[in-house]
Amino acid sequence: MEKIKTRFCSRCKKNIGKGEFYKTSSYCRSCHKISNQMGKVKRAMRAIDELVEKGIITINDTVSALSLYSSCESRINACLYKKEGYETVRCDWDTPLEFMTDIIVELPTMWTDWQVQTTLYETNKIKSEKPTIDRIDSFGDYTLSNIQMLSFADNSIKAKSKPCVVLVIKDLRLYDTIEFCSLKEMREKLIRKLGIPINATNVKVDTGLIQNLGNGYSCIFQSKNGVVPKSIEPRYKVVIDKKTIKYNIETNEDVEIIEQSQSVFNVGSLSFSI
Numbered sequence: 140m141e142k143i144k145t146r147f148c149s150r151c152k153k154n155i156g157k158g159e160f161y162k163t164s165s166y167c168r169s170c171h172k173i174s175n176q177m178g179k180v181k182r183a184m185r186a187i188d189e190l191v192e193k194g195i196i197t198i199n200d201t202v203s204a205l206s207l208y209s210s211c212e213s214r215i216n217a218c219l220y221k222k223e224g225y226e227t228v229r230c231d232w233d234t235p236l237e238f239m240t241d242i243i244v245e246l247p248t249m250w251t252d253w254q255v256q257t258t259l260y261e262t263n264k265i266k267s268e269k270p271t272i273d274r275i276d277s278f279g280d281y282t283l284s285n286i287q288m289l290s291f292a293d294n295s296i297k298a299k300s301k302p303c304v305v306l307v308i309k310d311l312r313l314y315d316t317i318e319f320c321s322l323k324e325m326r327e328k329l330i331r332k333l334g335i336p337i338n339a340t341n342v343k344v345d346t347g348l349i350q351n352l353g354n355g356y357s358c359i360f361q362s363k364n365g366v367v368p369k370s371i372e373p374r375y376k377v378v379i380d381k382k383t384i385k386y387n388i389e390t391n392e393d394v395e396i397i398e399q400s401q402s403v404f405n406v407g408s409l410s411f412s413i
Contacts, residue, residue, distance in 0.1 A: 144156070144157045145157060146160050146167075148160075148165070148166055148167040148170055149165040149166065150165075150166045150167070150170035150173075151166075151167065151169070151170050153167070155167045179209070179212070180205075182208075182235075183204075183205050183208040183209065183212075183235075184205075186204075186208055186235065186236040186239070187201055187204045187205065187208065189236065190204065190236075190239075190240065190243070195240065195243055195244065196243060200254065202257060202261060203253055203254040203257040203258075204239070206253070206257050206260075206269075206270060207239045207242065207243075207250075207253055207270075208235050208236075208239055209235075210270070210271060210272050211232070211235040211238035211239045211242075211272065212235040214230060214238070214272050214281055215230050215232060215233070215234070215235060215238065218230040218281065223343065226345075226368060227345070227366045227368055228274075228280055228281065229280040229281070230280065230281040231280065231281060231282045231283065232281070241283055242286070245283055246283070246286070249286070249287060249288050252270075252287075252288040253270050253288045256268065256269075256270035256288060256290055257270055266291055267290060267291050267292035268290055268291065268292070269290065269291040270288050270289075270290060270291075271288070271289055271290070271291050271294045272286055272287075272288065273286065273287050273288070273289040273293075273294050273297065274286060275287050277297065277298070277301060278362070278363075278365065278366070298322075299321050299322050300320065300321040301321060301322050301344070301362050301363075302318075302319065302320050302321070302362065302363040303318075303319050303321075303322065303325055303344055303360060303361060303362040303363065303365075304316065304317070304318050304319070304360075304361055304363075304411075305317045305319065305325060305329070305358050305359070305360055305361075306358060306359040306361075306411065307333070307356060307357075307358050308349065308356065308357040308358060308359070309355055309356055309357075310355075314356070317329075317332075322344070325360075329352070329358075333352070333354060333356055334354055335352045335353060335354050335356060342358070342360055343360070344360045344361065344362050344365065345360070345361055345362055345365035345366060345367055345368075346360070346367070346368075346408070347359075347367035347368065347370065347407075347408025347409050347410050348374070348408065348409070349375070349409070359409055359411075361410060361411060365410075367408050367409075367410035368408065369407065369408065370407025370408045371407055372407050373405035373406065373407055374406070374407050374408070375405070375406050375407075375409065376403060376404075376405055377403070377404055377405070377406055378401065378402070378403050379401065379402045379403075380399075380400075380401050381398075381399070381400045381401070381402070382396055382398070382399050383396070383397040383398040383399070384396055384397065385397055
């Protein structure tokens, strides 16, 4: 029997399988996660101590402030690391402390709403009642004039109501153009109308890419006012045929082609106006 290779975790003081370690860490994965969480709490507490010392908040605001710090940090990282759905979103703040300070000082109503919502969440720990930082204009950036507090449930409902248009492609030709009032409606109708497997509708919007959905269909997904990132690398060849045709309106037939031309060019992404 092959002996399992182990490493010693310097935090929990146990010999654990090598596969349970990150390459550059002396902590096992479980201890590494705990250490990261403790580090986040320490950073948050330092920020809160600073706000208390400056008289911006009181010690009684600690729970709400911890929650706000965590949410600010999450939004900054989502934009910084271009997480899914945030590839083109910009955040005006570089640190959670700056972010939360501006909310507390410049948006007192939002801060009050945050405190009330935090109390509701802490009472029963129901995720749907957790406070979140929402963009008022879902297509805009995280700026002081474009943020508000929404519960997790309300934020989720708003996110799913994003209007979008789908260009359906079949056999390399435009098959249909379908408008939807929400991502949820889009997924439901694509499954019902085109017979697309449900797991194939977990698609990305505003990528400018043709996405294969299976069942012979491909689609381009774009939201209302969506910004498609530009790509230098050519991915697609666009061919445009132009014809000037003499047409007989009495017989509904083409008589002759007077002029014909074709344009071909490469593009990195595809977008269209809604």
